[in-house]
Amino acid sequence: MLEVNNLNTCYDFLHVLWDVSLVINEGEYVCLIGPNGAGKSTVLKSIAGLIEIKSGEIFFKGISIGDKKGDQICRMGISLVSEEMNLFTGMTVMENLSMGAYTIRGKKKKEALMNFVFELFPRLAERRIQLAGTLSGGERKMLAIGRSLMSDPSLLLVDEPSLGLAPRVVDTVFQALEVLNKKGVTIFLVEQNVTKTLQVVDRGYVLERGKIVLEGSRVELSRNEHIRKIYLGV
Amino acid sequence: MKKFQDRIGLSMPGLLFGVFLLLLPWFPPFNKEYILRWLIAALIVGASAIAFDFSGGFIAVINFGFMGFFGLGAYTSALLAIRFHLSPWLTIFIGALSPAILGLLSGLVSLRLRGMMILCFTWFVGLALMGLATKLVFLTRGSLGLPCPTLYKTASNVPYYYTILGMMFVTYLVMKLVIQSHYGLAFRAIGQNMEAARTSGINPLKFRVVNFILACAFAGWIGGFYAHYYGVLTPDLMSTAKTTEVLVIAYIGGRGSLWGGAVAAVPFVFAMEVIRSVLSDMPGLNLIIYGLFLIFVMLYYPGGLAEGYRKIVAKLRVKEIAQH
Amino acid sequence: MICGGLSNVGEAIVMEPVIVRFFRWLKSSAGITILVTLVIAAYAAMDQGAYVIINILVTGGMWALMAMGLTLMFGVMNISNFAHGEYFMIGTLVAYYVFTPLHQHLESHPNHLLTLVAPVIAVFSAFVVGGMSGILTDRLVFYPLRKRSKENWLMNCFLLTLGISVILINAHQLIFGTQYKGIVRYWPLPPVSLFGVYISIDRLFASVLAIVTIAIFWVFMKYTKVGQALRAVSQDETGALMVGISVDNIQLLAMIMSCALAAMAGGSLLFMYPSYPTVGLEPLYNSWFVIIIVGFGNIAGAAAGGFMIALLQILTRVYVGEGWEYVIPVLLIALVLIVKPNGLFGSKVRGIWEK
Numbered sequence: 001m002l003e004v005n006n007l008n009t010c011y012d013f014l015h016v017l018w019d020v021s022l023v024i025n026e027g028e029y030v031c032l033i034g035p036n037g038a039g040k041s042t043v044l045k046s047i048a049g050l051i052e053i054k055s056g057e058i059f060f061k062g063i064s065i066g067d068k069k070g071d072q073i074c075r076m077g078i079s080l081v082s083e084e085m086n087l088f089t090g091m092t093v094m095e096n097l098s099m100g101a102y103t104i105r106g107k108k109k110k111e112a113l114m115n116f117v118f119e120l121f122p123r124l125a126e127r128r129i130q131l132a133g134t135l136s137g138g139e140r141k142m143l144a145i146g147r148s149l150m151s152d153p154s155l156l157l158v159d160e161p162s163l164g165l166a167p168r169v170v171d172t173v174f175q176a177l178e179v180l181n182k183k184g185v186t187i188f189l190v191e192q193n194v195t196k197t198l199q200v201v202d203r204g205y206v207l208e209r210g211k212i213v214l215e216g217s218r219v220e221l222s223r224n225e226h227i228r229k230i231y232l233g234v
Numbered sequence: 235m236k237k238f239q240d241r242i243g244l245s246m247p248g249l250l251f252g253v254f255l256l257l258l259p260w261f262p263p264f265n266k267e268y269i270l271r272w273l274i275a276a277l278i279v280g281a282s283a284i285a286f287d288f289s290g291g292f293i294a295v296i297n298f299g300f301m302g303f304f305g306l307g308a309y310t311s312a313l314l315a316i317r318f319h320l321s322p323w324l325t326i327f328i329g330a331l332s333p334a335i336l337g338l339l340s341g342l343v344s345l346r347l348r349g350m351m352i353l354c355f356t357w358f359v360g361l362a363l364m365g366l367a368t369k370l371v372f373l374t375r376g377s378l379g380l381p382c383p384t385l386y387k388t389a390s391n392v393p394y395y396y397t398i399l400g401m402m403f404v405t406y407l408v409m410k411l412v413i414q415s416h417y418g419l420a421f422r423a424i425g426q427n428m429e430a431a432r433t434s435g436i437n438p439l440k441f442r443v444v445n446f447i448l449a450c451a452f453a454g455w456i457g458g459f460y461a462h463y464y465g466v467l468t469p470d471l472m473s474t475a476k477t478t479e480v481l482v483i484a485y486i487g488g489r490g491s492l493w494g495g496a497v498a499a500v501p502f503v504f505a506m507e508v509i510r511s512v513l514s515d516m517p518g519l520n521l522i523i524y525g526l527f528l529i530f531v532m533l534y535y536p537g538g539l540a541e542g543y544r545k546i547v548a549k550l551r552v553k554e555i556a557q558h
Numbered sequence: 559m560i561c562g563g564l565s566n567v568g569e570a571i572v573m574e575p576v577i578v579r580f581f582r583w584l585k586s587s588a589g590i591t592i593l594v595t596l597v598i599a600a601y602a603a604m605d606q607g608a609y610v611i612i613n614i615l616v617t618g619g620m621w622a623l624m625a626m627g628l629t630l631m632f633g634v635m636n637i638s639n640f641a642h643g644e645y646f647m648i649g650t651l652v653a654y655y656v657f658t659p660l661h662q663h664l665e666s667h668p669n670h671l672l673t674l675v676a677p678v679i680a681v682f683s684a685f686v687v688g689g690m691s692g693i694l695t696d697r698l699v700f701y702p703l704r705k706r707s708k709e710n711w712l713m714n715c716f717l718l719t720l721g722i723s724v725i726l727i728n729a730h731q732l733i734f735g736t737q738y739k740g741i742v743r744y745w746p747l748p749p750v751s752l753f754g755v756y757i758s759i760d761r762l763f764a765s766v767l768a769i770v771t772i773a774i775f776w777v778f779m780k781y782t783k784v785g786q787a788l789r790a791v792s793q794d795e796t797g798a799l800m801v802g803i804s805v806d807n808i809q810l811l812a813m814i815m816s817c818a819l820a821a822m823a824g825g826s827l828l829f830m831y832p833s834y835p836t837v838g839l840e841p842l843y844n845s846w847f848v849i850i851i852v853g854f855g856n857i858a859g860a861a862a863g864g865f866m867i868a869l870l871q872i873l874t875r876v877y878v879g880e881g882w883e884y885v886i887p888v889l890l891i892a893l894v895l896i897v898k899p900n901g902l903f904g905s906k907v908r909g910i911w912e913k
């Protein structure tokens with residue numbers, strides 16, 4: 001479904017990603033793990049078209065999207081839940097969700113999507129007329145995921161959903177992602193919480209200093225010496 | 235001695251530039267009186283740009299009412315000289331006090347404002363000063379213009395040239411010394427992130443006020459020279475367009491460099507004057523060129539002269555290291 | 559893909575009674591300010607006659623339009639536009655050069671319908687040309703900068719707008735000269751009587767136009783998809799890109815609307831403000847006064863603020879004297895800033911504003 005070949009990305013003069021290649025198949029739940037500053041967020045932003053890539057190719061459903069802009073990529077069915085969430089803080093929860101469905105035509109479909117989001121996160125339904133800027137951290141995360149879902153994506157990119165959340169909220173978020181994956185949404189997850197991530201994903205990649213150093217199935221990764229030592233602390 | 239040189243940032247090119255300015259009035263065509271007048275206008279703008287950059291480039295406060303403070307100094311000095319028959323040499327120093335006091339007040343009240351809000355606040359202070367100068371006719375004669383005594387009794391421009399050159403140098407020296415002291419560090423910290431500066435124990439109020447007082451005092455001082463050089467003051471001296479002129483020079487020179495404005499002023503203002511006199515049958519064209527130039531610089535060289543200089547120096551260094 | 563057959567989980571939201579919300583609003587500083595403004599306006603009208611109100615509506619409405627454009631441009635593009643007055647100037651110029659030939663034509667060939675319609679054509683042309691100059695400005699100046707670097711964006715844009723302002727003012731001087739290019743009036747009709755005062759049709763038209771435009775603008779921002787996209791971009795540009803909004807197009811649209819509104823204000827006030835190079839200065843000050851008073855990112859506030867500024871200036875002119883209307887309001891606004899650093903109505907987009 002998604003194929004990234006030899007991706008290089010720079011911020012001005014800082015070369016962050018070096019020949020990153022990865023493949024994600026339809027319906028898979030794939031993770032990308034790595035230390036802070038490795039460039040994980042940069043990978044997601046490059047795919048989502050939020051930053052320009054220097055070289056390399058990105059294919060989504062066979063179409064090259066490397067030079068497309070963020071809005072066009074969103075229309076193709078890729079949705080990003082960024083680390084900063086990028087919510088519309090001056091709008092209510094409802095308005096945020098309906099902005100998420102900006103690319104969706106048809107009122108019926110919008111309503112169905114919104115109901116789905118509210119079912120997934122009943123908490124949001126309670127807060128539907130509250131301003132997004134006044135939500136708690138966990139609620140914001142839910143709203144960010146919910147807003148991404150409103151564009152009915154086939155590939156969901158999620159950047160560190162557990163960052164700064166209480167363990168119970170983290171569980172909610174992870175459960176929601178699993179539900180989505182069961183429903184057929186392909187998920188590419190970036191996480192620091194490696195223990196938890198390796199319990200849920202199908203496959204994973206490890207990114208260090210801008211390079212993919214390891215890839216494998218969940219079982220392979222969990223057994224890998226390097227991962228056990230560095231990321232699982234065993 | 236070496237240390238002092240470093241502190242005032244005196245480099246070989248800087249020294250050469252100083253010598254160049256010192257000798258300039260002796261070489262034709264620069265020894266012609268009307269060209270000297272242009273040079274003096276350029277130096278006034280250059281000195282103002284230094285004072286402007288002292289706030290804009292360091293504590294990140296754009297004083298968009300700069301010429302209001304400048305004009306306040308000019309009017310105060312002129313009025314003191316007229317009403318109390320004081321020597322202009324004395325009044326330009328006393329005249330610098332009133333913008334300094336206004337700078338103190340503005341610095342105090344502007345502390346809660348940030349970014350563009352400060353810009354607008356100072357803009358309005360400047361507009362109000364211009365409005366007062368226009369409306370307090372009994373004091374300033376409004377737009378009729380206020381004639382005032384000149385510094386020298388001669389018709390020659392040479393003494394004025396050296397006076398403003400000296401004043402520009404003093405402005406640079408004082409401001410550079412302040413920037414090199416621990417104040418400079420605090421200014422930069424405040425300019426980058428006021429909250430972070432506050433939490434690391436810098437009192438933004440104190441530094442901002444000190445910065446404002448100094449910048450405004452020098453603006454008023456140079457304003458005093460302006461009054462007693464041209465010998466007549468009109469309120470539109472304080473207009474936003476005039477502030478823009480100073481600001482543009484400061485930015486073309488390079489934000490946060492102090493010297494950039496002074497270096498940019500001489501060729502730039504001079505070139506503008508030449509263009510104006512050449513295109514005198516097409517009024518406005520010179521300013522269109524000026525606007526285009528500003529847009530061009532901002533689009534393609536937003537760091538200004540100072541950044542270009544830094545890049546060249548860095549390249550030379552790299553070459554030097556490579557040779558060793 | 560993820561639409562399943564799902565039940566509606568939302569329950570009806572209990573709203574506070576409107577009246578309670580209204581009183582809460584009245585107690586906020588925005589409410590108090592507007593209340594005080596209304597009281598002062600009513601007093602002035604009783605003291606000086608109802609023409610005060612009409613003057614407030616005419617000029618205030620136009621300042622409101624300009625301030626709304628300024629707010630829009632700042633919100634969506636993060637540009638604090640100091641060339642906004644020049645689009646007003648373009649509006650006056652276009653209206654003049656469209657209306658004058660029509661007027662001359664009418665003198666030799668009287669035609670009732672055209673007499674009625676000519677001013678509308680003039681104002682509409684100002685609107686259109688204003689929008690087009692917005693496109694030009696964006697593509698020639700801001701678009702290249704956006705593509706190059708966002709570093710120090712606010713400051714660079716501020717300087718760029720100063721440059722644009724200098725160019726437009728002097729281009730006017732170079733091409734059209736410095737003389738006043740004005741008209742006596744748009745409609746050669748007798749004034750109508752309203753509440754015991756006579757109002758010229760020109761003024762009536764300007765105030766109605768302003769109020770109708772404000773209403774349309776508000777509905778547009780609140781209820782249309784594009785309006786919502788404009789608001790979304792102003793709140794989070796990256797977020798807007800992520801939900802599939804074409805930020806480039808929305809920013810261009812904001813620029814077009816902002817410039818078109820300013821030019822329309824210029825066109826419809828041509829009978830008060832003859833066109834000359836620096837005619838934009840006064841509207842520029844006024845719209846910035848409004849922004850400072852009400853704070854940025856508040857379009858409804860900008861509309862209200864336009865009328866407040868007009869009131870302030872008219873009162874100053876009436877009670878203090880001609881020419882003081884730029885001194886006293888400025889001092890007052892400086893005071894307001896000291897007391898309420900974010901403007902009277904508070905501001906939601908503080909983050910970027912403070913850089």
Ligand SMILES: Nc1ncnc2c1ncn2[C@@H]1O[C@H](COP(=O)(O)OP(=O)(O)O)[C@@H](O)[C@H]1O
Binds near residue numbers: 034035037042
């Ligand atoms: N906007 C930016 N400008 C410059 N450098 C950046 C920017 N964003 C990230 N970086 C740098 O790129 C590197 C990778 O960042 P990021 O992708 O956020 O890492 P991760 O998400 O793995 O923690 C870091 O060294 C960071 O400093």
Ligand SMILES: [Mg+2]
Binds near residue numbers: 160
């Ligand atoms: Mg990250």
